[in-house]
Amino acid sequence: MPGNAVDAVATEKTRDQIMAEREAKKLAKQAKKHKTAPTPTAATPAVLTTPAAPATKIITEVEQTTITTKLTTTTTTKVQDAVASKTTQPAAVNGKDVEAGEKTREQIKAEREAKKAAKKAGKGGGAKVEGITQQLADLKVAEKAPVAASAAPSTTEADQEKKKPALSKAERRAIQEAQRAAKAQVQTKKAQSAAKAPPSSAPKEPKLKSVSPTKAATISSPGKCPASTPNVDCRVKLFNHLVCAKEDSQFINDPLVHPSIARLGVQYAKRTVVGSNARCIAFLHALRQVVYDFETPAKKEFGRSLDAAVKHHVDHLHKCRPLAVSVSNAYKQFKNQLTQLPADVPETELKELLVHFIDTYIENQIGKAAQAISGFLQEKITDGDVLLTFACSSLIQFICEEAKRRQVAFRVIVVDSRPGCEGQELLRRLHATGIPCTYVLINAVGYVMAEATKVLLGAHALLANGYVMARTGTAQVALVANAHNVPVLVCCETHKFSERFQTDAIVYNELSDPNQLVRGDKCQLSNWAAKGKLLPLNLSYDITPPELVSAVVTEVAILPCTSVPVILRIKPDIGY
């Protein structure tokens, strides 16, 4: 049964991958033996999380190794990521617990429950595992008994994901045997873990999770199994390295995630909160709520424990949708602020300080910056101007409204693109203020460009090499504008400046749901997943080279694109 599943999922394995598996198996065995002592070799991240008495040093090591392995594995699937972070997080919490050397009443209670659950799992485990595919079982095990069992299965799983099509019979047999052995091991371990769980310094988070382990596993598993859902990965070869947006999955209740963050995560994932400013503001509001509601665990330092909690939250958000540059900049600022907290001040005051910091960040970096940029641009907008803009930018909207207030006679051409059609939103808002508008789709941009006198574009981020990262299509508009000799002004607050260097839109990008390209049931694309070779691709951002941009309008000044590094240097508190 599991063998079949393996055949279906992993149809190809190279020799050294099998070797790697065997190694993993051996290591797992060792880990089992040295249950009380930390394993000396740091072969796989999963193995390292097993040790019973992890010290903080090792934990950092674990994190590092996970990061490096993540980087080295060519196909970083979402599942792998999830597993990796899942395994690191308990470790981190775990380490802290051990450090503190004491357990609260809650934790003990949680432990007991976990013990019960683990026992149950140990009993019913065999039948259940056979019932579902091996991979599901692996995942389940990883969730239920993370301390003992995560070693072998998670490595094999990771291996499985790496390889797919075509392998010889002998190889297949070898894999099956390896699987069987691994499974047997897992089961014996489960039994052991049921007995040994409490002494082996149980981590807090997984315990809480294991209250209803079977339920959680069955709910979350279909979305997580890479074999059953074809669109987990982007199948376009060029974009194999990027993770595709998923509709459902992974919004399993994580009790450690604050409700406001959980809600924000869903909003991010469902794209109800879009636009880098909106995302940043929403994030900061949620963060403020988190700070308000944060309770420092007993005998812990406020700053550090809050830092850990916020990190967890940010990771959760990242899983929902890769963080916007603005959000990660804000987060870095917040973290920076946390490290500078005064020591001998009561917690409530510290919270006040942080909340004040968040509020001023919103006010200064977003609110006042927008005003300053608008101020710069008002000088540029005169009677008779025709502004051309692309998609929906809150900043452009603000600028246009301000110009309207000044009673400048100008009109706006909104260029839009399928499938997002965000320009319709801008059109609606501008229409509400009574600005005359023209609306075209992006392939008609050449048709209207002759009328335009200025092109105003919003940006997602400004990269350190002067490239502008913005909604897909922005580069195209800038290109056509350049061909028509129309000046292109990119409006971007400095809190969106990034220190990343990027020269194309493919290395790092975000993939939206490809199903958005399908227009209704009659569309030829409908049911594309079944057609095999037909792959819709929905890129979120593109990169505009600096030579296509006349100037960037920031709250500091109107600058050429290439001055981004200068801004980053003179204003080191924005962007890291």
Added chain:
Amino acid sequence: MKEQPLKEITQLIHAIKVGLVEGSYNITNKTLDIFKYIIMSKSWQNADALMQIVRDQCKILQAALPQETVTSNIARRILKLTREEFDLLHAKVQHFADDSQASLSLHKLVTQTSESNVSVDYSVPQHGLREALLDHLQEVETELETSSENICVQAEEHIHSSEIILTLGHSRSVENFLKRAIKKRQFLTIIVAECAPACRGHNLAASLASEKNVEIVVIPDAAIFAMMSRVNKVIIGTHSVVANGGLRAACGAYTVALAAKHYSVPVIVLAPMYKLSPLHLCEQDAFNMVGCAEDVIPYDSIPAREAKVYSPMFDYVPPELVTLFISNTGGHAPSYVYRLLTELYHPEDLEI
């Protein structure tokens, strides 16, 4: 006085307007059939009368379907044929050997001025002209029928294996060309820009996906620039080729060509000979049409009440953005188009 359209012409105009006849090839074919019918009919007695009928009917077609340049192109071909056949027969009658059969050489073009002053009198009835014309027309028909195939054959010369090709919308020539390429070459990746609002690119993608050994990626029009950095070749169809080598192509082609230029990607345009028109247009306002805007933004949405919404059908692509034309007779550089035009049509017929 205004000429009345023939019954067949009105039928054709109606069919095209209603959308029963679609695609340049079909329209050309149908127009050719009508002209063949005219030639066969007894309504004309000499070459001059025939040419007048063809001109009149062509003008009617042009007025009714200004965007379909292929109809006038085919009319010009007929006019040229008539002139040639008449000359040939005339020469035979006069017993003097004219070496300039079909082709107007550059030399002759230069020296023609003096010759054309002699201007042949086409109103002289010429025996056997009808038969000769019908004969020649047969050749034109065959050429038309095989044009798609002849373009396809050249696929191997232009596409190597593991190539990444970008195309826009749905052109039948491109579809056949790529299908041939897929059969002959392995591991192609074909990126299809959907070409909103009609999204005909979806149809092309679905059609190509039935082939083996190929990866079809459908992208929204906005992602053309982002993807262009990885593209090896851009292959597009066109509505017509104008005299300077520029294109009048589907909306979005200009952006594609510009992006290709930015990344120095060759742009190959598939244009069968009947799409070459001797029009001198160098900006889109000269010929563009706006389509229904309902697909761009729904009429009942609030902003649609006040906003101006455009859905243009064509783009003008200047010749400097085109690398190569592939026609049924082979490859041509954009700068060579004027020469092809002089071979195809008689200089006096450029204005109908």
